[in-house]
Each structure stands twice: as C-alpha cells, then as structure tokens.
Amino acid sequence: MKKNKYLIVLAGMVMQLSIGSIYAYSKWIEPLTTALNWDAHDTKTGFSLAICFLGLTAAFMGKFAQKVGPTKAGIIATLFLTIGLLGTAYAVSVGNIYLFYLTFGVLQGIGLGFGYVVPVYTVVKWFPEKPGMASGIIIMSFALGSLLASFLIGPLIASMGLSGAFETLAVGYGICMFLSALYLSNPEITSAVHHAHVDLTPKQIITDKRFIALWLLLFLNVCGGIAIISKAAVLGEEVAGMSAAQATLFVAIIGLFNGLGRLFWSSISDKIGCWATFMLFIAINVVCFALIPSFSTSLIAFQVLTFIVIAGYGAGFATMPSFVKSIYGAENYGQVLGYTLTAWSAAAFVGPILLGLSTEITIFYLFSILLIIALIVGIWLKGLLAKSLKYSFELINKKRVSK
Numbered sequence: 001m002k003k004n005k006y007l008i009v010l011a012g013m014v015m016q017l018s019i020g021s022i023y024a025y026s027k028w029i030e031p032l033t034t035a036l037n038w039d040a041h042d043t044k045t046g047f048s049l050a051i052c053f054l055g056l057t058a059a060f061m062g063k064f065a066q067k068v069g070p071t072k073a074g075i076i077a078t079l080f081l082t083i084g085l086l087g088t089a090y091a092v093s094v095g096n097i098y099l100f101y102l103t104f105g106v107l108q109g110i111g112l113g114f115g116y117v118v119p120v121y122t123v124v125k126w127f128p129e130k131p132g133m134a135s136g137i138i139i140m141s142f143a144l145g146s147l148l149a150s151f152l153i154g155p156l157i158a159s160m161g162l163s164g165a166f167e168t169l170a171v172g173y174g175i176c177m178f179l180s181a182l183y184l185s186n187p188e189i190t191s192a193v194h195h196a197h198v199d200l201t202p203k204q205i206i207t208d209k210r211f212i213a214l215w216l217l218l219f220l221n222v223c224g225g226i227a228i229i230s231k232a233a234v235l236g237e238e239v240a241g242m243s244a245a246q247a248t249l250f251v252a253i254i255g256l257f258n259g260l261g262r263l264f265w266s267s268i269s270d271k272i273g274c275w276a277t278f279m280l281f282i283a284i285n286v287v288c289f290a291l292i293p294s295f296s297t298s299l300i301a302f303q304v305l306t307f308i309v310i311a312g313y314g315a316g317f318a319t320m321p322s323f324v325k326s327i328y329g330a331e332n333y334g335q336v337l338g339y340t341l342t343a344w345s346a347a348a349f350v351g352p353i354l355l356g357l358s359t360e361i362t363i364f365y366l367f368s369i370l371l372i373i374a375l376i377v378g379i380w381l382k383g384l385l386a387k388s389l390k391y392s393f394e395l396i397n398k399k400r401v402s403k
Contacts, residue, residue, distance in 0.1 A: 003183070003185055003187075005187070008122065008123060008184060008185070009126070009134070009137060009138070011179075011181075011183040011184050012118075012119030012120075012123045012138045012141070012180070012184065013119075014180045015077070015115050015119050015176070015177050015180040016119055016138055016139070016141035017142075017144060017145040017148060018081070018115065018145060018180075019081065019115040019116060019142065019145065019173075019177075020142040020143060020144060020145020020146055020148075020149070020255075021145050021148070021149035021152075022047070022050055022051070022054075022108075022112060022146075023143065023145065023149075023255060024145075024147075024149035024150040024251060025050075025229070025230060026229065026230060026232040026234060026251055027149070027153040027233055027248070028153065029043055029044070029231070029234055031157050031162055032092070035092075036095050036097075036162075040231075043097075043100075044230050044231070044352045044356070045101060045105070046100055046101055046104045046105045047105075047230050047348070047352070048105070048352055049101055049104075049105025049106055049109055050104060050105045050109040050112060050348075051109070051226065051344060051345060052105075052345040052349060053105065053106055053109025053110050053113060053345070054112040054116060055113070055342050055345030055348070056109075056113065056345050057112070057114060057117075058113045058116055058117045059338040059339050059341055060338070061113065061114065061117075062121070062334060062335070063334075063338075065114055065118055066121055069185070069186065070118050070119075070122040070184035070185055070186060071181050071184055071185060073117075073118045073181075074114070074177065074178075074181025075181045076111075076114050077111045077112075077113075077114035077118060077177060077181070078111070078115075078174055078181055079111070080107055080108065081107075081111030081115060081173060081174065082111070082170050082171075082174035082177075083107055083111075084103050084107035084108030084109075084110075084111055084170075085103075085104070085166050085167070085169055085173070085174075086103075086166070086167060086170045087099070087103030087104075087107060088104040088166045089162075089163040089166035090163070091104070092162045092163050092166060093163045117338070118181075119138050120135055120138050120139065121334055122184050122185070122186060123135070123137075123138050125186055125187055126187050133266075135318075135321050136262060136266040136267075136318050137263075139262050139314075139317055140259040140260070140262045140263050140314075140318070141259070142259075143259035143261075143262060143314050144255055144256065144258075144259040146258065147252045147256050147259070149169075149255075150248060150251040150255060151248070151252060152169070153165060153169075156168055156169070200328075200332050200335060202339070205335070205339050206339065209384050210327055210381065210385065210388065211339070213381035213384060214327075214381070215342070215343045216374070216377045217278060217282075217316070217320075217374055217377055217378060217381070218316055218320055218340060218341075218343040218344065219343035219344075219346055220371060220373055220374035220377065221278075221282060221285075221312070221313065221316040221371070221374055222313065222344055222347035222348075222351065223347045223350055223351040223370055224285070224289060224313070224367030224371065225312070225313025225316075225351070226313070226344075226347050226348055226351040226352065227352050227354060227355035228254070228306060228313075229254065229258075229310070230355070231352070231355060232250060232254050233248070233250070233251050236250040236251070239302070239361055240299050240302045240303070242299070250303065254306065254307065257311045257314070258310050258311070258313065258314040259314065260314075261310065261311025261312060261313070261314035261318070262314040262317060263318070264311065264315075265311070265312070265314075265318055266315070266322070269318075269322060274319050274322050274323035275381070275382060275385070278316070278319060278378055279375060281312040281315045281316075282371050282374050282375055282378065284312060285308070285312040285313075286368050286372055286375070288305045288306075288308050288309045288312075289364050289365070290365060292309075292364045293361045293362045293365065317344075320340060324336050324337045324340060325337075327385070354366060354367070
C-alpha cells in the first residue's frame, strides 16, 4: 500500500503526543505524596529515570530501530510504554516506590526512547527538501503532549484514583501508539539515491571535541528547563502562590511554550544559523533565570519569565538536529544525534538535583551561571568549527595542486 507522507507526519505526531505526556510529570507529584506518603524528592527520581532511559535508548538503540524499521520499532515502543504504565499502576496500588522506579522510570523510559527516535528518523526521510520543518513539527508534538496530559491527569485521578489513572493512560496511549506504528514506514529508496557510508565508531564520536562541545551545550541548556518541568506544578503553588487550578494551567502553558519555542527557534536558525541561534536563546535565558528570584512574588512576571526559559529549553532540542547534521553530514546525522541525546539523560538527574539543593528561589541564579558557561562552550565550539573549515579548505587546495 502506497503511504501518504502527510499521514506519515500525522502518525508520527500522534506517537510523539503520547510519549510527551512524561513532561506533565509534575501533576503526579502531589497525588503520589498525598496518597502514598512518598517524599516529593524521591518521586522525582521516577521522572529522572524515565528521561535517562529515553536518552540512553535513543543513543544506543537508534541504529537497531532503523534496522528493524519504523513499524516494528514503534510496536516495541508501544509495548514498553504500555507495560511500564500498567506496572506503575500496580506499583502505586501496593505502595512500592522501587517498583515504581522500575516500571515508570526504566520500562516506560525505554518505550519513550524508541517512541522518540522512530518518528523523527522516519518523517525526515519523507521530506528531504525540508528536514528542519519535518523534525520541528515532530519534536514540537512531543512537547505538546504535556499540554494534553496536564488536563487529563487531574480528572482521571479524581474519578478513578491513582492506579486507575495510570491504567487508563496506558490503554489510551497504547492504542494510539500501536495504530501510529502500523502506518509509519520508510519511503522507497531507489538505487539512484541509495549509497553506502561508513559509520563513525563510538570512540571517534565521543573523543571529537566538536561532539563534546555540542554535548555540553545541550546538557547545560537542559539542566534548568528540565528542573522546572519536573516540579512545575509544585513551583507554581509554593513559589508563586498559585491555586491548584492555576498550577494545572501553568503546567499546560509550559507545554505549549515548550512546543512553540521549538518551532519558533528552529525557524530562526534557518535564517541566522544554528550556532547564532543557540547563543541567542541561551543569552536570553541567562537573563531570565537571573530575574526569576527578583520577580517570584509577581505571578505574571514569574510566569512570563518561566515561559521564555521553557521556550529556550525546547529550542535546544529543535536546533540540535540541524546543528549535528551541518557538522557531521547527513550520513552520520542519526548516529551522532543519538549520542548527543545522552546529555538529556544526564541533565534529567542533575537538573532536579540542583533544584532540590535549596528551598530558596535564589537557586535559579545557579542555572543562570550554568548558561553563562554554555556561552563560553559555544565560543569554544565556534573556534573548533573555524579550524575544521580551514582544514577542509587546505585538503581541497592540496588535491587541486596535486592534479
């Protein structure tokens, strides 16, 4: 059956919307602590594990996912996420936090990883003329999944309890992801455009200074944003004095800005370049993080600054694929991007831990300092790229002379 490339995009969006529910995690914290007497800091470990295994799976199973094809890999994503959420429902019913870590964190995290890379790798192949736009739409859908989930979680818990809510989401997301996986497929590749390439070895990737710089840029940019996302509802209520309803809307709008930021900044990068875009939104977030402690008592100012920060957080994910592709080429794009996403895994632990170091809102100054370091890394990367470009020109000139 001939597939419609726009329906391929829709299928990819549905899968990303389903797994993007992980970004609404802060809506689970209060119900978990209230019903099971789990410490809020302990429950965040479940979220950190989920993002950690998302990144690790994307890095080390990306090649496997491409080998078996989008349908089989999509079904694997569906199975792990569904079993993970059903297992979470059982863990909650028996009050076992370690089983919660295994099911919600590890098993669901693996499902998230497969579900993240499959649509991105697949949809981009259908739009070779507009890969940035295609990946931007798919990655945006992941962020918007939290907006949808933020409105679902509260009513589901109220009507079905914690276990029932997890079970319902497991079935609902499982069905959506399964149907998406059945339709996802790679476009037919003719022999005219098919060509072999040599994969870089893991050692070649992780020892390349350009990769190290890219990894640090993503890691430092993610730390602050992921920390806010992990406790968005709690921060809204405890820091800004929001009501429960206001906190729910706050989490939803965070998801919206996470998604819109990815589209906005990826379009900017098409005009001014990836490096300049990274430096611009990181510089803006340096200022915003530094201002949040001073404006935490102003509900409107606190929210506006947070939304700008989250838009910049999402921008890193939207811009990084093009950044990697521009440096390493289309042949090694997927492999290098997968390894780069391990920065997401590391930041998923470091960011929330840093946020938990102090109950004072002044902890946000630390995130501002981390982003200043990111600007320094960006300047270092600019020098590395200049040297790399100069080396390439020298090789070309040598070949011309030899002829």
